[in-house]
Amino acid sequence: MDRETALNSIKADTSGHFLFISEILNRPVLSAAGMPVGILRDLKVRLGDPYPKITHLAVRKRWKKGTEEIDWSRVARLESGSLRLEAGAEEALRPLETGPEDVLLRDELLDKQVVDTYGARIERVNDIHLLSVNRELRVVHVDFGYRGILRRLGWLRTVDRINQWLFAYRSEEKIISWKYVQPLMADASKKNLKLNVSAKWLRTLHPSDLADILEELDRTSRTSLFRSLDLQTAAQTLEEVEDPKLKISLIESGPVELASDLLEEMAPDEATDLLSELSEEDKDRIVRKMEKPSRDSVTALLKFKEGTAGSIMTKDFFSVSADTTIGQAIEEFRRTTYPLESVAYVYVTAEDGRLRGVATLRHLIIGDLNAPIAKFMNERLVSVGPQDDVEDVAGIFKKYKFLAIPVVNEGGLIEGLITLKDIMESQMDE
């Protein structure tokens, strides 16, 4: 559902009315008898609902320091000029408290930066759109546009009139449904983001968009946003972050265990790149915490000098022995979790482990299940050595247009794989 239909569906099935938070903030809060109690300082919501309900209103009393709160159900009438409480409600005022799930709309959201998960960008909140229905008040939209700024300055009418008179034009609202909005304030005790609608929309963002967003944020919001991502998304995002300094600060923002978990999730060559940027001390500490298979491939990769084929290769390659049947190979293939570009080719090894030939994914799909894979393989192999220069490897990719090239050591054993993606990244860094 896009933002327009979201807006319309709410309009269609309710008989309530919309208002902006700027229209009621700082307005007087009156007792049932019409006596002033204080002014409306803030509204408190609890995250979780797609369109969260206002739970409390925060009132600042005149001549009194501090802010007090009262349950929203005690509001009898909501007018744009003032709020009127039920009889005796002013006795129920108590000092304002916020829990980990609570958000103060003015203090924590208005004028702050948020992630627009629909447009995959950071925006600043100019106003908040509320819906009042059946004595309930809910947050429905967030305003990022000019009109929000003008409304809060009190110039909206004048500017609209001038625009109307001069150009017969009305500027557009830039408003987005609340459910797409991820606030950036962290829970003070946990330093994790207060997640809107269990971060559902945050997870729909592409890791490279997430990386762009992280690069734009300040350190605190960046760390808390990063730590709110699940391990897999976080690792993918980390792969996409371009600034190496930022990568390091993200990996070092948490405990060592988290860093090693993240590196295990990442492709071994990416993880190695990142590790080689760290100080020896940090590198050792993190590598020691990593689990067995990833640790081995990472320590193996770390041995290669920068600019050599070994330093950019991945350990994610798929190889079977020559006597394997297609059916067995498919079974084994099912157990791998390597990215697509790593499994375009199936490497076939002899009994002594030496690389003998290569088949493609296509052969697995169309070949006879009982035939040995050696029947399909191509023995004319193009391979590179781990100490070869990356530039030369790039030349080979240019010439043969392969999706991947195996890295074979002096003993003829396959050490790893360089994919087109790896070589592209290494060339773009320069």
Place this chain on the structure above:
Amino acid sequence: MKLPRLRLHWKSILLFLAVAGPGIITSNVDNDAGGIATYSMAGAHFGYGMLWPLIPTMLALIIVQEMSARMGVVTGKGLSDLIRERFGVRITVYLLMAVVLTNIGNVIAEFAGVASSLEMFRISKYLTVPLAGVFVWLLVVKGTYRSVEKVFLYACLFYITYILAGFLAKPDWAAIGRSVIVPHISVSTQSMGMIIGLVGTTIAPWMQFYLQASIVEKNIAVKDYKFARLDVIVGSFVVTLIAAFIVLTCAATLFKENIRIETAADAARALRPLAGKYTAYLFAFGLLNASLFAASILPLSTAFVVCEALGWENGVDKKFSEAPQFYGLYSMLIFLGAGIVLIPNIPLFPVMYISQIINGVALPLILVFMLRLTNDRKLMGDYVNKKGYKVIAWGTVGILVVLAVVYLGLLLGL
């Protein structure tokens, strides 16, 4: 036993060099066209009597820039960003208007600097100023600024000539000592205006936004804050030293000969004891470099500040269609700044000087916001202003407000 200590020492120096930069660059940009004009006029028109205000000004500069640097390191956010989040959109928009207006004055001053430096060689401003405008605009939009920045910085070695010229002019050191130890204030429009101009050019409001933004961009860790602070203190000291020597040199030469500065040629004569017949070239080079350096930073920094606070896309890595407000504002500032200098018969040196007085009047306003932000424990955590510091900082703001009020009162003839 000695070895590890020595290594620690070297490590600190390396760390400082990694962190240093924003403070030193900011102070060099600080000596822009308006700065050179104001310091020259202070020396030429008031003699050694305008040296003492530089000492309290330096202390205030350190206090103010230290706050900018601290806010940048601790929060990782720009100043206008923080103001928006803390004080809301209303106050922010009106404050930004004041900042933009003040900065337009400064941009005009930079282009006036370009015009007057090249007019010394009878090159018409109708040629030089539009060219400079296009040059600066392209420099930034095409992303070549970073590589040119170093050229600008090296060219700042020009200021050393004032130190040499200051000694060669054989100033009356005893008189200098007396005027510094026993400050003399005369409550006249001229001398009040000059003091405010000196403060305004040394502690320009836009520099605080710029300094904080460059600290944020450098992404300095909180544990390395002490190096950033050292960077700022060294920068503040250097800028004041240069300012003092410009005032002193002009006092020892121009004031003694009773020359009033009307054009760049008058101001250049202060360097005659050093450069002889090359004086004009030397001065024009210095003024042109200072003007172009600041002209390529100031409009950009202003556009950043506004877009950041209002949540508009910004940055020179964006396309025009992605960040129309940013490029629009940036281009408008250059266009206005260069355009106003092209008004026939506009007095260039007075324009540079007046823009600095406006800086001085606007400064306390910005300082109030900076102080309230750095006093906020929720924002600054353990790096909140200490009690004594608060008193000194508020005292500085108080003095600046009194100065501005007295000056405006005198100006309006109250």
